[in-house]
Amino acid sequence: MSHNKITTSVLRQYKSEGRAIAMLTAYDYSMAKLLDEAGVDMLLVGDSLGNVILGYESTLPVTMEDMLHHVKAVCRGTKRAMVVADMPFMSYQVSMKKAVKNAGRLLQEGGAQAVKLEGGAAMADTVKAIVTAGIPVVGHLGLTPQSVNQLGGFKVQARDEQTAQTLLDDARALEAAGACALVLECIPDGLARRVCEAVAIPTIGIGAGAACDGQVLVSHDLLGLHSGFTPKFAKKYANLHQEIRTAVQMYIKDVQERQFPSPEYSFKMSDTMLEKLY
Numbered sequence: 001m002s003h004n005k006i007t008t009s010v011l012r013q014y015k016s017e018g019r020a021i022a023m024l025t026a027y028d029y030s031m032a033k034l035l036d037e038a039g040v041d042m043l044l045v046g047d048s049l050g051n052v053i054l055g056y057e058s059t060l061p062v063t064m065e066d067m068l069h070h071v072k073a074v075c076r077g078t079k080r081a082m083v084v085a086d087m088p089f090m091s092y093q094v095s096m097k098k099a100v101k102n103a104g105r106l107l108q109e110g111g112a113q114a115v116k117l118e119g120g121a122a123m124a125d126t127v128k129a130i131v132t133a134g135i136p137v138v139g140h141l142g143l144t145p146q147s148v149n150q151l152g153g154f155k156v157q158a159r160d161e162q163t164a165q166t167l168l169d170d171a172r173a174l175e176a177a178g179a180c181a182l183v184l185e186c187i188p189d190g191l192a193r194r195v196c197e198a199v200a201i202p203t204i205g206i207g208a209g210a211a212c213d214g215q216v217l218v219s220h221d222l223l224g225l226h227s228g229f230t231p232k233f234a235k236k237y238a239n240l241h242q243e244i245r246t247a248v249q250m251y252i253k254d255v256q257e258r259q260f261p262s263p264e265y266s267f268k269m270s271d272t273m274l275e276k277l278y
């Protein structure tokens, strides 16, 4: 097998060469295999699985056990892409010791290559401790959904001078702490460009404009597979929701009209053998 796994040094090389990084979320084996074979560079097992897969209203109820379950499935389907696992709410905020232990579980038990956690300078020491343990960490700034109860909703972040400066300082603090990349979510494109220029590590945007070194989306959003709310920044490249509905309705009709299964989908036994049965 020619693995050619994407590593943190490959990501930095991409940035220096101006080659854009394509990242998508994946939550299961089949989809991970499909996205990996399509050539995506990074797969994020996002805590958005709380919304998309488990049907929660937010990402807050997602647990370490939920994450591990899905990280394992994704890693079994992935050869080339770097698998990044979101650290769920309360798995890294309580203590640095717990943070290192939980980050370690996502690599040791889950099989991920890196973890991602939300927060800026306040998380720098935690990032440093995890990195010191040999675990690559991706930072996440801007709209950080685990803080939705403080942010007061899912809104564009860092729109005024003070909050924009804080975000720039946070990016520098995370880089200094050893983060290998930064996700920038839902911030003005000009601010994202300033962050990209200010740090040497790759920035991966979601609703953060075109200047980022890479882009990430929730794959269900781009595939038109998610029946719930889709953010404005999510470009829909397909309408699989409708395709699946149509396919399932055809199946139901076939079953009801006894058109399925036709002989090609059935198994035969000789009439002479059948006649012997009593």
Ligand SMILES: Nc1nc(=O)c2c([nH]1)NC[C@@H]1CN(c3ccc(C(=O)N[C@@H](CCC(=O)O)C(=O)O)cc3)CN21
Pocket: 047, 048, 051, 052, 059, 143, 145, 154, 155, 156, 186, 218, 220, 221, 226, 229, 230, 231, 232, 233, 234
């Ligand atoms: N399906 C899905 N896609 C995502 O991108 C996503 C999730 N789920 N769950 C976790 C977080 C939550 N995210 C969200 C959720 C809502 C908005 C949102 O409502 N955005 C507004 C912008 C409002 C404004 O202009 O300030 C929008 O209209 O898109 C954005 C990101 C991103 N993540």
Ligand SMILES: CC(C)C(=O)C(=O)O
Pocket: 025, 044, 045, 046, 047, 048, 049, 086, 183, 185, 206, 216, 217, 218
């Ligand atoms: C939206 C991305 C960046 C994420 O954190 C997730 O999918 O959980």
Ligand SMILES: [Mg+2]
Pocket: 046, 047, 048, 059, 086
């Ligand atoms: Mg997340």
